[in-house]
Amino acid sequence: MSGREQRLAELREHVPQITPEEAYRLAQGNATLLDVREPEELAAGAPTGAVRLGRSFLELKVEDAIPGLHDPVLVLCASGIRSLFAAESLQRLGYQDVRSVAGGYEAWKRAGLPTEQPRILSTQERSRYARQLRIPEIGEQGQGKLLASRVLLVGAGALGSPAALYLAAAGVGTLGIVDADSVELSNLQRQILHTTERVGTPKVQSAWQTLNALNPSIQINKHELRLDSTNAEEVVRGYDLVIDGTDNFPARYLLNDVCLKLKLPYVYGAIYRFEGQVSVFWPAGAPAGAPTPCYRCLYPAPAPAELAPSCAEAGVLGVLPGVIGTLQAIEALKLILHIGDSLVGRLLCYDALTATFREFKTAADAQCPYCSKLDAFPGYVDYEAFCRDTQAA
Amino acid sequence: MSAEVTVRIPEALRQFAGGSRELHVVASSVDELIAGVAAAGYGTLVNHICARDGQLRPFVNLYLGDVSIRTLDGQRTNLRAGDIVTILPSVAGG
Numbered sequence: 106m107s108g109r110e111q112r113l114a115e116l117r118e119h120v121p122q123i124t125p126e127e128a129y130r131l132a133q134g135n136a137t138l139l140d141v142r143e144p145e146e147l148a149a150g151a152p153t154g155a156v157r158l159g160r161s162f163l164e165l166k167v168e169d170a171i172p173g174l175h176d177p178v179l180v181l182c183a184s185g186i187r188s189l190f191a192a193e194s195l196q197r198l199g200y201q202d203v204r205s206v207a208g209g210y211e212a213w214k215r216a217g218l219p220t221e222q223p224r225i226l227s228t229q230e231r232s233r234y235a236r237q238l239r240i241p242e243i244g245e246q247g248q249g250k251l252l253a254s255r256v257l258l259v260g261a262g263a264l265g266s267p268a269a270l271y272l273a274a275a276g277v278g279t280l281g282i283v284d285a286d287s288v289e290l291s292n293l294q295r296q297i298l299h300t301t302e303r304v305g306t307p308k309v310q311s312a313w314q315t316l317n318a319l320n321p322s323i324q325i326n327k328h329e330l331r332l333d334s335t336n337a338e339e340v341v342r343g344y345d346l347v348i349d350g351t352d353n354f355p356a357r358y359l360l361n362d363v364c365l366k367l368k369l370p371y372v373y374g375a376i377y378r379f380e381g382q383v384s385v386f387w388p389a390g391a392p393a394g395a396p397t398p399c400y401r402c403l404y405p406a407p408a409p410a411e412l413a414p415s416c417a418e419a420g421v422l423g424v425l426p427g428v429i430g431t432l433q434a435i436e437a438l439k440l441i442l443h444i445g446d447s448l449v450g451r452l453l454c455y456d457a458l459t460a461t462f463r464e465f466k467t468a469a470d471a472q473c474p475y476c477s478k479l480d481a482f483p484g485y486v487d488y489e490a491f492c493r494d495t496q497a498a
Numbered sequence: 499m500s501a502e503v504t505v506r507i508p509e510a511l512r513q514f515a516g517g518s519r520e521l522h523v524v525a526s527s528v529d530e531l532i533a534g535v536a537a538a539g540y541g542t543l544v545n546h547i548c549a550r551d552g553q554l555r556p557f558v559n560l561y562l563g564d565v566s567i568r569t570l571d572g573q574r575t576n577l578r579a580g581d582i583v584t585i586l587p588s589v590a591g592g
Contacts, residue, residue: 260592351592352590374592375588375591378509380508380509403559404557405556408589408590409557412587413557413588413589413590414510414590414591415590419510465559465561465564465566465584466565467566468568495556
Protein backbone atom coordinates (compact mmCIF):
# COMPACT_ATOMS: atom_id res chain seq x y z
CA MET A 106 0.00 0.00 0.00
CA SER A 107 1.45 3.41 -0.99
CA GLY A 108 1.84 6.15 1.55
CA ARG A 109 -1.06 8.04 -0.06
CA GLU A 110 -3.36 5.03 0.10
CA GLN A 111 -2.38 4.34 3.68
CA ARG A 112 -3.10 7.93 4.66
CA LEU A 113 -6.48 7.85 2.93
CA ALA A 114 -7.35 4.62 4.69
CA GLU A 115 -6.55 6.27 8.02
CA LEU A 116 -8.70 9.26 7.16
CA ARG A 117 -11.61 7.03 6.17
CA GLU A 118 -11.40 5.43 9.59
CA HIS A 119 -11.60 8.75 11.38
CA VAL A 120 -13.94 10.74 9.15
CA PRO A 121 -17.52 9.55 8.69
CA GLN A 122 -18.64 9.56 5.06
CA ILE A 123 -22.15 10.14 3.81
CA THR A 124 -23.83 9.95 0.43
CA PRO A 125 -24.73 13.15 -1.47
CA GLU A 126 -28.41 12.36 -0.94
CA GLU A 127 -27.92 12.17 2.82
CA ALA A 128 -25.87 15.37 2.75
CA TYR A 129 -28.63 17.14 0.87
CA ARG A 130 -31.20 15.98 3.41
CA LEU A 131 -29.09 17.10 6.37
CA ALA A 132 -28.31 20.46 4.72
CA GLN A 133 -32.06 21.17 4.64
CA GLY A 134 -31.86 21.09 8.43
CA ASN A 135 -29.16 22.62 10.59
CA ALA A 136 -26.10 21.12 8.85
CA THR A 137 -23.75 23.30 6.80
CA LEU A 138 -22.66 21.97 3.42
CA LEU A 139 -19.09 23.22 2.95
CA ASP A 140 -17.68 23.17 -0.58
CA VAL A 141 -13.86 23.23 -0.27
CA ARG A 142 -13.05 23.29 -3.97
CA GLU A 143 -10.95 26.19 -5.19
CA PRO A 144 -12.64 29.13 -6.98
CA GLU A 145 -11.45 28.06 -10.43
CA GLU A 146 -13.23 24.70 -10.00
CA LEU A 147 -16.59 26.34 -9.37
CA ALA A 148 -17.15 27.22 -13.02
CA ALA A 149 -18.47 23.67 -13.36
CA GLY A 150 -21.24 24.52 -10.91
CA ALA A 151 -21.76 23.98 -7.19
CA PRO A 152 -24.37 22.55 -4.84
CA THR A 153 -27.10 25.11 -4.28
CA GLY A 154 -26.73 26.96 -1.01
CA ALA A 155 -23.36 25.47 -0.04
CA VAL A 156 -20.85 27.61 1.84
CA ARG A 157 -17.86 27.91 -0.47
CA LEU A 158 -14.45 28.10 1.11
CA GLY A 159 -11.46 26.89 -0.91
CA ARG A 160 -9.24 24.26 0.73
CA SER A 161 -6.21 26.61 0.66
CA PHE A 162 -7.81 29.11 3.08
CA LEU A 163 -9.99 26.66 4.98
CA GLU A 164 -8.27 26.70 8.36
CA LEU A 165 -7.82 30.46 8.28
CA LYS A 166 -11.41 31.39 7.44
CA VAL A 167 -13.69 28.57 8.50
CA GLU A 168 -14.41 29.96 11.97
CA ASP A 169 -15.84 33.10 10.38
CA ALA A 170 -18.01 31.06 8.02
CA ILE A 171 -19.09 28.41 10.55
CA PRO A 172 -18.71 29.80 14.06
CA GLY A 173 -20.37 26.96 15.97
CA LEU A 174 -18.02 24.08 16.76
CA HIS A 175 -20.99 21.82 17.52
CA ASP A 176 -22.78 22.57 14.24
CA PRO A 177 -22.82 19.63 11.80
CA VAL A 178 -20.49 20.26 8.84
CA LEU A 179 -20.67 18.27 5.61
CA VAL A 180 -17.51 18.71 3.57
CA LEU A 181 -17.59 18.36 -0.19
CA CYS A 182 -14.81 18.52 -2.82
CA ALA A 183 -14.66 17.38 -6.44
CA SER A 184 -14.43 13.63 -5.89
CA GLY A 185 -14.44 12.98 -2.16
CA ILE A 186 -10.68 12.83 -1.52
CA ARG A 187 -9.71 16.37 -0.52
CA SER A 188 -12.85 16.58 1.59
CA LEU A 189 -11.40 13.82 3.79
CA PHE A 190 -8.29 15.91 4.44
CA ALA A 191 -10.39 19.01 4.96
CA ALA A 192 -12.72 17.20 7.35
CA GLU A 193 -9.79 15.99 9.43
CA SER A 194 -8.46 19.57 9.63
CA LEU A 195 -11.84 20.73 10.88
CA GLN A 196 -11.82 18.01 13.52
CA ARG A 197 -8.43 19.26 14.68
CA LEU A 198 -9.82 22.78 14.90
CA GLY A 199 -12.44 21.47 17.28
CA TYR A 200 -15.47 20.84 15.07
CA GLN A 201 -17.34 17.99 16.71
CA ASP A 202 -19.55 16.69 13.92
CA VAL A 203 -17.76 16.65 10.55
CA ARG A 204 -18.55 14.34 7.67
CA SER A 205 -17.19 13.96 4.16
CA VAL A 206 -19.49 13.69 1.15
CA ALA A 207 -18.46 10.52 -0.67
CA GLY A 208 -17.83 11.03 -4.38
CA GLY A 209 -17.85 14.83 -4.00
CA TYR A 210 -19.48 17.15 -6.48
CA GLU A 211 -19.28 14.57 -9.28
CA ALA A 212 -21.49 12.23 -7.27
CA TRP A 213 -23.73 15.16 -6.25
CA LYS A 214 -24.37 15.94 -9.90
CA ARG A 215 -24.92 12.29 -10.82
CA ALA A 216 -27.52 12.05 -8.08
CA GLY A 217 -29.45 14.91 -9.72
CA LEU A 218 -29.29 17.10 -6.63
CA PRO A 219 -29.75 20.89 -7.01
CA THR A 220 -26.84 22.90 -8.35
CA GLU A 221 -26.23 26.54 -9.17
CA GLN A 222 -23.71 28.44 -11.22
CA PRO A 223 -21.68 30.58 -8.81
CA ARG A 224 -20.61 34.00 -9.99
CA ILE A 225 -16.82 33.80 -10.38
CA LEU A 226 -15.22 37.14 -9.61
CA SER A 227 -12.63 38.56 -11.97
CA THR A 228 -9.26 39.80 -10.69
CA GLN A 229 -10.50 43.38 -11.03
CA GLU A 230 -13.66 42.59 -9.09
CA ARG A 231 -11.66 40.92 -6.34
CA SER A 232 -9.63 44.09 -6.03
CA ARG A 233 -12.56 46.52 -6.27
CA TYR A 234 -14.65 44.74 -3.66
CA ALA A 235 -11.72 43.51 -1.51
CA ARG A 236 -12.88 45.27 1.67
CA GLN A 237 -16.34 43.75 1.63
CA LEU A 238 -15.11 40.36 0.43
CA ARG A 239 -13.27 40.17 3.75
CA ILE A 240 -16.52 40.47 5.70
CA PRO A 241 -17.69 36.94 6.59
CA GLU A 242 -21.35 37.88 6.06
CA ILE A 243 -20.57 38.92 2.48
CA GLY A 244 -17.54 37.13 1.04
CA GLU A 245 -17.51 35.89 -2.54
CA GLN A 246 -20.96 34.38 -2.37
CA GLY A 247 -22.46 37.59 -1.05
CA GLN A 248 -20.65 39.63 -3.65
CA GLY A 249 -22.06 37.28 -6.25
CA LYS A 250 -25.54 37.99 -4.91
CA LEU A 251 -24.93 41.73 -5.09
CA LEU A 252 -23.64 41.52 -8.65
CA ALA A 253 -26.69 39.49 -9.65
CA SER A 254 -29.13 41.83 -7.90
CA ARG A 255 -31.39 44.44 -9.47
CA VAL A 256 -32.43 47.51 -7.49
CA LEU A 257 -34.80 50.23 -8.66
CA LEU A 258 -34.30 53.73 -7.27
CA VAL A 259 -37.32 55.92 -7.76
CA GLY A 260 -36.05 59.47 -7.68
CA ALA A 261 -32.49 60.59 -8.46
CA GLY A 262 -32.74 63.38 -5.93
CA ALA A 263 -31.78 63.91 -2.32
CA LEU A 264 -32.47 60.37 -1.02
CA GLY A 265 -31.71 58.60 -4.29
CA SER A 266 -28.28 60.21 -4.65
CA PRO A 267 -26.50 58.68 -1.65
CA ALA A 268 -28.39 55.41 -2.03
CA ALA A 269 -27.40 55.11 -5.69
CA LEU A 270 -23.76 56.00 -5.04
CA TYR A 271 -23.32 53.41 -2.31
CA LEU A 272 -25.22 50.67 -4.12
CA ALA A 273 -23.18 51.25 -7.27
CA ALA A 274 -19.98 51.26 -5.25
CA ALA A 275 -20.99 48.03 -3.50
CA GLY A 276 -21.47 46.33 -6.85
CA VAL A 277 -25.23 45.98 -7.10
CA GLY A 278 -25.21 44.60 -10.62
CA THR A 279 -28.18 46.45 -12.05
CA LEU A 280 -29.44 49.81 -10.87
CA GLY A 281 -32.56 51.31 -12.38
CA ILE A 282 -33.00 55.06 -11.96
CA VAL A 283 -36.43 56.63 -12.38
CA ASP A 284 -36.72 60.40 -12.70
CA ALA A 285 -38.46 62.72 -15.14
CA ASP A 286 -36.77 65.95 -13.99
CA SER A 287 -33.67 67.81 -15.05
CA VAL A 288 -30.91 69.02 -12.75
CA GLU A 289 -31.47 72.47 -11.22
CA LEU A 290 -28.95 74.60 -9.38
CA SER A 291 -31.04 74.44 -6.20
CA ASN A 292 -30.74 70.62 -6.24
CA LEU A 293 -26.98 70.62 -5.77
CA GLN A 294 -27.03 71.47 -2.05
CA ARG A 295 -28.10 67.85 -1.38
CA GLN A 296 -28.43 65.85 -4.61
CA ILE A 297 -24.84 64.71 -4.77
CA LEU A 298 -25.20 62.64 -7.92
CA HIS A 299 -25.27 65.84 -9.96
CA THR A 300 -22.83 68.63 -10.76
CA THR A 301 -22.93 72.31 -11.60
CA GLU A 302 -22.03 71.74 -15.24
CA ARG A 303 -24.96 69.35 -15.63
CA VAL A 304 -27.64 71.87 -14.68
CA GLY A 305 -30.36 71.41 -17.29
CA THR A 306 -29.37 67.79 -17.99
CA PRO A 307 -31.96 65.07 -17.34
CA LYS A 308 -31.30 63.65 -13.88
CA VAL A 309 -31.21 60.07 -15.14
CA GLN A 310 -28.46 61.02 -17.58
CA SER A 311 -26.53 62.94 -14.93
CA ALA A 312 -26.92 60.01 -12.51
CA TRP A 313 -25.71 57.59 -15.15
CA GLN A 314 -22.57 59.70 -15.73
CA THR A 315 -21.70 59.82 -12.03
CA LEU A 316 -22.44 56.17 -11.32
CA ASN A 317 -20.71 54.94 -14.47
CA ALA A 318 -17.60 56.90 -13.50
CA LEU A 319 -17.70 55.33 -10.04
CA ASN A 320 -18.31 51.76 -11.19
CA PRO A 321 -18.37 51.14 -14.95
CA SER A 322 -18.86 47.39 -14.49
CA ILE A 323 -22.50 47.62 -13.40
CA GLN A 324 -25.58 48.06 -15.55
CA ILE A 325 -27.48 51.32 -15.06
CA ASN A 326 -30.95 51.52 -16.55
CA LYS A 327 -32.29 55.02 -17.20
CA HIS A 328 -36.04 55.41 -16.85
CA GLU A 329 -36.71 59.03 -17.77
CA LEU A 330 -40.35 59.13 -16.84
CA ARG A 331 -42.75 59.84 -14.00
CA LEU A 332 -44.22 56.69 -12.49
CA ASP A 333 -48.00 56.47 -12.57
CA SER A 334 -50.69 53.82 -12.42
CA THR A 335 -50.28 52.99 -16.08
CA ASN A 336 -46.53 52.41 -16.21
CA ALA A 337 -45.40 51.54 -12.67
CA GLU A 338 -45.80 47.79 -12.90
CA GLU A 339 -43.99 47.57 -16.22
CA VAL A 340 -41.04 49.59 -14.88
CA VAL A 341 -40.79 47.89 -11.49
CA ARG A 342 -41.24 44.31 -12.70
CA GLY A 343 -37.92 42.50 -12.95
CA TYR A 344 -36.24 44.36 -10.09
CA ASP A 345 -35.60 42.71 -6.73
CA LEU A 346 -36.56 45.67 -4.56
CA VAL A 347 -37.48 49.33 -4.76
CA ILE A 348 -35.91 52.28 -2.96
CA ASP A 349 -38.22 55.23 -2.41
CA GLY A 350 -36.46 58.49 -3.18
CA THR A 351 -39.64 60.34 -4.05
CA ASP A 352 -40.80 63.65 -2.62
CA ASN A 353 -44.57 63.40 -2.65
CA PHE A 354 -47.40 61.28 -1.28
CA PRO A 355 -48.98 60.09 -4.55
CA ALA A 356 -45.66 58.52 -5.55
CA ARG A 357 -45.23 56.88 -2.14
CA TYR A 358 -48.69 55.27 -2.19
CA LEU A 359 -48.12 54.13 -5.77
CA LEU A 360 -44.75 52.56 -4.85
CA ASN A 361 -46.32 50.83 -1.88
CA ASP A 362 -49.07 49.40 -4.05
CA VAL A 363 -46.91 48.26 -6.94
CA CYS A 364 -44.48 46.61 -4.51
CA LEU A 365 -47.40 44.85 -2.85
CA LYS A 366 -48.70 43.67 -6.20
CA LEU A 367 -45.28 42.37 -7.26
CA LYS A 368 -44.46 41.13 -3.71
CA LEU A 369 -41.25 43.16 -3.56
CA PRO A 370 -39.62 44.90 -0.58
CA TYR A 371 -40.29 48.65 -0.50
CA VAL A 372 -37.46 50.55 1.19
CA TYR A 373 -39.05 53.75 2.45
CA GLY A 374 -37.37 57.02 3.39
CA ALA A 375 -38.75 60.53 3.99
CA ILE A 376 -37.29 63.79 5.28
CA TYR A 377 -38.38 67.12 6.70
CA ARG A 378 -35.83 69.83 7.54
CA PHE A 379 -33.79 68.10 10.27
CA GLU A 380 -35.82 64.90 10.69
CA GLY A 381 -36.06 61.71 8.71
CA GLN A 382 -37.86 58.37 8.69
CA VAL A 383 -36.73 55.00 7.31
CA SER A 384 -38.47 51.65 7.16
CA VAL A 385 -38.95 48.58 5.00
CA PHE A 386 -42.41 47.41 3.99
CA TRP A 387 -42.57 43.85 2.73
CA PRO A 388 -45.74 41.98 3.71
CA ALA A 389 -45.03 39.25 1.16
CA GLY A 390 -41.78 38.43 2.94
CA ALA A 391 -43.45 37.90 6.32
CA PRO A 392 -43.47 34.42 7.83
CA ALA A 393 -46.83 32.65 7.91
CA GLY A 394 -48.95 33.80 10.82
CA ALA A 395 -46.82 36.88 11.55
CA PRO A 396 -47.97 39.57 9.10
CA THR A 397 -45.93 42.73 8.68
CA PRO A 398 -47.32 46.10 7.62
CA CYS A 399 -47.35 48.02 4.37
CA TYR A 400 -47.03 51.80 4.14
CA ARG A 401 -50.82 52.12 4.15
CA CYS A 402 -51.01 50.29 7.50
CA LEU A 403 -48.76 52.94 9.02
CA TYR A 404 -50.29 55.89 7.21
CA PRO A 405 -53.73 55.07 5.76
CA ALA A 406 -53.93 58.61 4.36
CA PRO A 407 -51.44 61.36 3.57
CA ALA A 408 -50.96 64.46 5.70
CA PRO A 409 -52.42 67.68 4.32
CA ALA A 410 -50.00 69.81 2.36
CA GLU A 411 -49.63 72.43 5.09
CA LEU A 412 -48.37 69.78 7.54
CA ALA A 413 -46.19 67.89 5.11
CA PRO A 414 -44.72 70.36 2.68
CA SER A 415 -42.11 69.34 0.16
CA CYS A 416 -38.43 70.14 0.72
CA ALA A 417 -38.83 72.91 -1.86
CA GLU A 418 -41.41 74.57 0.39
CA ALA A 419 -40.10 73.70 3.86
CA GLY A 420 -36.37 73.45 3.24
CA VAL A 421 -34.08 70.65 4.28
CA LEU A 422 -30.61 70.31 5.72
CA GLY A 423 -28.56 69.00 2.80
CA VAL A 424 -26.80 66.31 4.80
CA LEU A 425 -30.03 64.84 6.24
CA PRO A 426 -30.95 62.88 3.09
CA GLY A 427 -27.35 61.67 3.12
CA VAL A 428 -28.08 59.93 6.41
CA ILE A 429 -31.52 58.64 5.45
CA GLY A 430 -30.61 57.63 1.88
CA THR A 431 -27.55 55.81 3.17
CA LEU A 432 -29.68 53.92 5.68
CA GLN A 433 -31.98 52.95 2.81
CA ALA A 434 -28.96 51.65 0.88
CA ILE A 435 -27.88 49.58 3.89
CA GLU A 436 -31.36 48.09 4.18
CA ALA A 437 -31.27 47.21 0.48
CA LEU A 438 -27.89 45.49 0.81
CA LYS A 439 -29.08 43.52 3.85
CA LEU A 440 -32.17 42.36 1.99
CA ILE A 441 -30.11 41.26 -1.02
CA LEU A 442 -27.58 39.47 1.15
CA HIS A 443 -30.19 37.99 3.52
CA ILE A 444 -28.21 39.20 6.53
CA GLY A 445 -29.07 41.03 9.73
CA ASP A 446 -32.47 42.27 10.84
CA SER A 447 -34.21 44.50 8.36
CA LEU A 448 -36.42 47.44 9.31
CA VAL A 449 -39.52 45.42 8.45
CA GLY A 450 -41.95 46.09 11.30
CA ARG A 451 -39.92 49.03 12.57
CA LEU A 452 -39.84 52.73 11.76
CA LEU A 453 -36.48 54.37 12.44
CA CYS A 454 -36.66 58.11 13.04
CA TYR A 455 -33.61 60.38 13.05
CA ASP A 456 -33.49 63.86 14.55
CA ALA A 457 -30.34 65.60 13.37
CA LEU A 458 -30.66 68.51 15.82
CA THR A 459 -30.59 66.27 18.88
CA ALA A 460 -28.47 63.61 17.16
CA THR A 461 -31.06 61.03 18.21
CA PHE A 462 -32.29 57.84 16.58
CA ARG A 463 -35.61 56.49 17.85
CA GLU A 464 -37.30 53.29 16.80
CA PHE A 465 -41.04 52.60 16.69
CA LYS A 466 -42.85 49.34 16.06
CA THR A 467 -45.09 49.20 13.02
CA ALA A 468 -47.91 46.67 12.90
CA ALA A 469 -49.97 45.19 10.10
CA ASP A 470 -53.56 46.40 9.98
CA ALA A 471 -55.76 43.32 9.68
CA GLN A 472 -58.31 45.48 7.83
CA CYS A 473 -55.83 47.03 5.37
CA PRO A 474 -57.50 46.77 1.96
CA TYR A 475 -54.11 46.41 0.24
CA CYS A 476 -51.96 44.04 2.28
CA SER A 477 -54.36 42.01 4.43
CA LYS A 478 -55.10 39.78 1.42
CA LEU A 479 -51.90 39.67 -0.60
CA ASP A 480 -53.35 37.62 -3.44
CA ALA A 481 -56.37 39.90 -3.85
CA PHE A 482 -54.76 43.16 -4.97
CA PRO A 483 -57.59 45.72 -5.13
CA GLY A 484 -56.09 47.62 -8.07
CA TYR A 485 -54.31 50.86 -8.70
CA VAL A 486 -56.08 54.17 -8.21
CA ASP A 487 -55.64 57.74 -9.38
CA TYR A 488 -53.00 58.58 -6.76
CA GLU A 489 -53.13 62.33 -7.26
CA ALA A 490 -56.88 62.26 -6.70
CA PHE A 491 -56.59 59.83 -3.75
CA CYS A 492 -54.14 62.13 -1.97
CA ARG A 493 -56.04 65.29 -2.84
CA ASP A 494 -59.35 63.86 -1.63
CA THR A 495 -58.05 62.31 1.58
CA GLN A 496 -56.01 65.40 2.42
CA ALA A 497 -59.09 67.52 2.03
CA ALA A 498 -61.21 65.20 4.19
CA MET B 499 -54.84 58.60 38.64
CA SER B 500 -53.54 61.52 36.56
CA ALA B 501 -49.81 62.03 36.24
CA GLU B 502 -47.42 64.07 34.16
CA VAL B 503 -46.74 62.71 30.70
CA THR B 504 -44.33 64.03 28.07
CA VAL B 505 -45.57 64.65 24.54
CA ARG B 506 -42.89 64.79 21.84
CA ILE B 507 -43.74 67.14 18.98
CA PRO B 508 -42.33 66.53 15.49
CA GLU B 509 -40.76 69.45 13.69
CA ALA B 510 -43.64 69.77 11.23
CA LEU B 511 -46.09 70.43 14.07
CA ARG B 512 -43.96 72.57 16.36
CA GLN B 513 -45.35 75.74 14.86
CA PHE B 514 -48.63 74.79 16.59
CA ALA B 515 -46.93 74.06 19.92
CA GLY B 516 -45.21 77.38 20.45
CA GLY B 517 -42.05 75.97 18.90
CA SER B 518 -41.67 73.42 21.71
CA ARG B 519 -40.07 70.04 21.15
CA GLU B 520 -41.95 68.65 24.12
CA LEU B 521 -45.08 69.45 26.09
CA HIS B 522 -45.80 68.20 29.59
CA VAL B 523 -49.40 67.34 30.34
CA VAL B 524 -51.15 65.75 33.29
CA ALA B 525 -53.29 62.91 31.97
CA SER B 526 -54.28 59.34 32.75
CA SER B 527 -55.30 58.39 29.21
CA VAL B 528 -54.55 59.45 25.66
CA ASP B 529 -57.95 61.15 25.44
CA GLU B 530 -57.11 63.16 28.54
CA LEU B 531 -53.71 63.97 27.11
CA ILE B 532 -55.27 65.37 23.93
CA ALA B 533 -57.70 67.43 26.00
CA GLY B 534 -54.82 68.60 28.15
CA VAL B 535 -52.84 69.77 25.14
CA ALA B 536 -55.86 71.77 23.97
CA ALA B 537 -56.40 73.20 27.46
CA ALA B 538 -52.76 74.29 27.56
CA GLY B 539 -53.49 76.63 24.67
CA TYR B 540 -52.53 74.38 21.79
CA GLY B 541 -55.98 73.77 20.36
CA THR B 542 -54.68 74.32 16.83
CA LEU B 543 -52.26 71.44 17.28
CA VAL B 544 -55.12 69.22 18.43
CA ASN B 545 -57.25 70.33 15.49
CA HIS B 546 -54.47 69.25 13.16
CA ILE B 547 -54.01 65.78 14.59
CA CYS B 548 -57.65 65.02 15.45
CA ALA B 549 -60.78 65.23 13.32
CA ARG B 550 -63.92 67.05 14.51
CA ASP B 551 -65.16 63.87 16.17
CA GLY B 552 -62.03 63.84 18.30
CA GLN B 553 -60.56 60.78 16.62
CA LEU B 554 -56.95 60.74 15.54
CA ARG B 555 -56.52 61.57 11.86
CA PRO B 556 -55.22 58.71 9.68
CA PHE B 557 -51.96 60.46 8.78
CA VAL B 558 -50.94 60.74 12.43
CA ASN B 559 -49.72 58.04 14.75
CA LEU B 560 -49.42 58.44 18.48
CA TYR B 561 -46.82 56.21 20.06
CA LEU B 562 -46.68 55.31 23.72
CA GLY B 563 -43.02 54.45 24.02
CA ASP B 564 -42.34 52.49 20.86
CA VAL B 565 -45.87 51.10 20.48
CA SER B 566 -48.67 52.70 18.47
CA ILE B 567 -51.76 53.38 20.52
CA ARG B 568 -53.76 51.94 17.59
CA THR B 569 -52.40 48.53 18.65
CA LEU B 570 -53.14 49.24 22.33
CA ASP B 571 -56.48 50.61 23.47
CA GLY B 572 -56.63 53.51 21.04
CA GLN B 573 -57.32 56.87 22.63
CA ARG B 574 -58.53 55.09 25.77
CA THR B 575 -55.01 53.76 26.34
CA ASN B 576 -54.00 54.39 29.93
CA LEU B 577 -50.98 56.54 30.71
CA ARG B 578 -48.69 56.50 33.70
CA ALA B 579 -46.34 59.03 35.22
CA GLY B 580 -43.22 59.42 33.14
CA ASP B 581 -44.76 58.00 29.96
CA ILE B 582 -43.58 59.51 26.70
CA VAL B 583 -46.07 59.92 23.87
CA THR B 584 -44.64 60.73 20.43
CA ILE B 585 -46.66 62.27 17.62
CA LEU B 586 -45.57 60.80 14.29
CA PRO B 587 -47.19 62.29 11.20
CA SER B 588 -46.52 61.11 7.66
CA VAL B 589 -43.75 62.95 5.87
CA ALA B 590 -43.72 63.77 2.17
CA GLY B 591 -40.25 65.15 1.49
CA GLY B 592 -37.41 63.29 -0.13
